[in-house]
Amino acid sequence: MTDVPAALPAAAPNTGAAVGGFSTRAIHAGQAPEPVTGAVVVPIFQTSTFAQDVVGEPRAGYDYSRAGNPTRTALEQALASLEGGRAGFAYASGMAATDTLLRAVLRPGDHLVLPADAYGGTFRLISRVLANWGITYTAVALADLDAVRAALQPNTRIVWCETPTNPLLNVADIAALADIAHGAGARLVVDNTFASPYLQQPLALGADVVLHSTTKYVGGHSDVVGGALIVDDADLAEELAFHTKSIGGVAGPFDAWITLRGVKTLAVRMDRHCDNAEAVAEMLAEHPRVGTVHYPGLQTHPHHQVAAGQMLRFGGMVSFTVRDGRDAALKVCQRTAVFTLGESLGGVESLIEHPGLMTHASVAGSAHEVPDDLVRLSVGIEDVDDLLDDLRQALD
Numbered sequence: 001m002t003d004v005p006a007a008l009p010a011a012a013p014n015t016g017a018a019v020g021g022f023s024t025r026a027i028h029a030g031q032a033p034e035p036v037t038g039a040v041v042v043p044i045f046q047t048s049t050f051a052q053d054v055v056g057e058p059r060a061g062y063d064y065s066r067a068g069n070p071t072r073t074a075l076e077q078a079l080a081s082l083e084g085g086r087a088g089f090a091y092a093s094g095m096a097a098t099d100t101l102l103r104a105v106l107r108p109g110d111h112l113v114l115p116a117d118a119y120g121g122t123f124r125l126i127s128r129v130l131a132n133w134g135i136t137y138t139a140v141a142l143a144d145l146d147a148v149r150a151a152l153q154p155n156t157r158i159v160w161c162e163t164p165t166n167p168l169l170n171v172a173d174i175a176a177l178a179d180i181a182h183g184a185g186a187r188l189v190v191d192n193t194f195a196s197p198y199l200q201q202p203l204a205l206g207a208d209v210v211l212h213s214t215t216k217y218v219g220g221h222s223d224v225v226g227g228a229l230i231v232d233d234a235d236l237a238e239e240l241a242f243h244t245k246s247i248g249g250v251a252g253p254f255d256a257w258i259t260l261r262g263v264k265t266l267a268v269r270m271d272r273h274c275d276n277a278e279a280v281a282e283m284l285a286e287h288p289r290v291g292t293v294h295y296p297g298l299q300t301h302p303h304h305q306v307a308a309g310q311m312l313r314f315g316g317m318v319s320f321t322v323r324d325g326r327d328a329a330l331k332v333c334q335r336t337a338v339f340t341l342g343e344s345l346g347g348v349e350s351l352i353e354h355p356g357l358m359t360h361a362s363v364a365g366s367a368h369e370v371p372d373d374l375v376r377l378s379v380g381i382e383d384v385d386d387l388l389d390d391l392r393q394a395l396d
Contacts, residue, residue, distance in 0.1 A: 022082065022198060023267045030077025031260070042074040044257045067245045071253040075260045076228075079218070082197040082263070083210050085230040087237035089244050090256055094193065094213025095121055096249030097227030101209060102126070104243040105157060105187065108134030112158040112186075113151045115172070116141045116368065117165045119191065120360040123368055139368065142172035143303055145180065152184045161207075162191040163200075164307070167319045167355045167376040169294040171303035174310055178206025187236075193217070193346070198270045199312045203232050216346030217316070220262040220269050224255050269348065269381060273316030276350075276387060277379040281318050283388050289328070289395045291321035291373070317345060319355070319376040322395075326372040330354055333375060335394035338386050345378035350387055352377055 019025070031042050047069075050062045062068050072090050080088035091097040102125075106112070114126065116139045126137050138151040142161055152159075159181040163172040174190060181188040189209040190202035196217040202210045212218055214226035231237050244250060251259070274297075281295035293300075296307035297314030307314060322329040332352075333341055339352040343359050353359060356372045363369055379387065 025081045026078065026266055027264050029081035030074040042071055042257065042260060045070045045253050047253075065253065066248050066250060069250075069253050069256070071260070072251055072256040075251070075256040075263070078260060078263050079197070079212070079214075079228050080230050082266075083192075083230040084201055084203050085210065085232045086234060087231055087241070089229045089240055090214070090251040090259070091227040091229070091244075092249050092251055092255070093225050094211070094215060094227035095125060096247075097211055097213075097229050098122055098125060099129075100243050100247050100249060101189065101211065101229055101240065102130060102135075102158075103247065104239050106130070106135055107157075109155060110134075110157045111136045111138070111153045111155045112160055113137070113148060113156060114139045114160050115162050115165055115170070117168050117170060117370070118160070118162060118368065119166045120363050120368075122160070122162075122191070123363055141170070142177065143170055143306075145173070145176055148177065148180055152180070152186070156184055156186045159186055159188050160191070161188060162194070164194045164296055164315060164317065166194060166317075167294075167360065167370060167374065169194075169296055169301070169317060169319055171296050171301075171307045173306050174200075174202050174205040174207055178208075181208075182206070194315055194317055195311060196266060196270055196315075196346075198267050199274075199315060200310060203230070205310060208233065208236065214259050214262075215344065217270065217273070218262060218266060218346075219259045220266065220346060220348060221258075222344060222347035222349065224258040224262075226251050226255055226259050270313070270316070272381040273379060274313040276381065276384045277316045277318050277377075278314070279384050280377065280379050280387060280391065283391065284318065284320050287392075287395055289323050291323045294319040316379045317377070318379055319374055321371055321373045322375060324373075326356075329373045329375050330357075332394045336390050337393075338382060338390040339377065339394075345376075347378070348381050350378060350380035350382060 048065050075090045076088035114137050140147040140151045161172050178188045187208040190207040191211045193213045193216050210230045212228045214228050284290045285293045295318045333354050339350045342351050355370045355376050360370045
């Protein structure tokens with residue numbers, strides 16, 4: 001079969017085209033009623049292989065689920081629509097998406113630019129796995145555009161951007177980075193996990209690739225692990241399709257179905273996440289035991305204006321330092337009742353964690369080490385007064 005993701009079988013007329021506003025597309029793009037039974041929800045095609053009537057001519061383009069599966073196609077089409085891209089690819093994890101992309105684009109001897117506060121898993125993959133294959137990197141603060149320009153080398157192939165970053169919530173100017181990367185013959189990759197497609201559209205700002213850990217806001221319920229890549233360039237789509245099939249780190253049909261269910265409510269969930277996070281950030285900014293609050297929605301955030309220019313709202317992630325240091329920060333993490341102590345983020349439930357000992361332990365002792373008095377919050381969609389009261393009692 002072709003390496004390009006197959007389309008779902010044609011549906012009956014008047015079944016909801018992939019047009020309209022964000023929420024309409026989240027519910028309908030790639031998700032027309034199943035043509036045989038009329039099922040409104042895309043079925044879980046829990047199969048590894050597909051029958052062929054003629055040798056070498058699969059029905060509807062599907063022959064083996066590593067190469068393509070209708071449930072995964074539905075998710076890929078929905079995500080491509082939401083990000084404004086030509087093609088989407090769904091993976092078993094965000095790291096599987098990251099690995100596939102880097103192996104598709106980079107060759108031994110190539111160089112990439114990373115955020116100085118990159119996600120620990122991304123840094124680990126590049127510094128401890130791909131570096132063994134001759135890939136080099138330079139880490140810089142992406143908000144400092146002069147530093148980004150200075151980091152570029154003749155063999156730079158990728159500028160890797162997270163915005164907002166994890167866990168310090170720094171914001172990079174996507175359009176400016178795209179101009180810098182393209183001027184150097186490199187591609188701009190944007191990890192859009194923290195913002196989600198609802199709050200930020202990197203492809204429209206000039207990015208070449210958008211990456212998601214769909215485990216987070218896209219899935220939204222802490223019940224599935226997944227990743228995605230979305231691109232708008234046909235040649236890059238072909239390259240990613242080939243590597244996706246060849247490497248095989250794809251999303252299974254049930255995981256794709258669970259993620260697709262989360263996609264449908266992304267907009268309404270993100271509005272509530274943002275409402276709650278704004279209230280939490282404002283309360284923390286006034287609390288006497290809190291040092292610095294990292295939230296792009298605050299006027300005091302150093303990149304507030306950039307965020308306001310490229311984001312619909314400012315997201316559900318907040319981090320802050322505790323004035324009395326590391327031990328006090330650990331006690332805050334252990335004293336909450338509504339906020340659950342746990343890794344990950346983006347689910348409907350609120351989570352609290354200590355990045356230095358949990359999500360970012362892999363960068364301990366390096367130049368990318370996070371402050372040891374830092375606490376990270378994934379602000380959920382519970383009643384906001386309960387969240388505020390819980391943080392107050394944990395701090396007090």
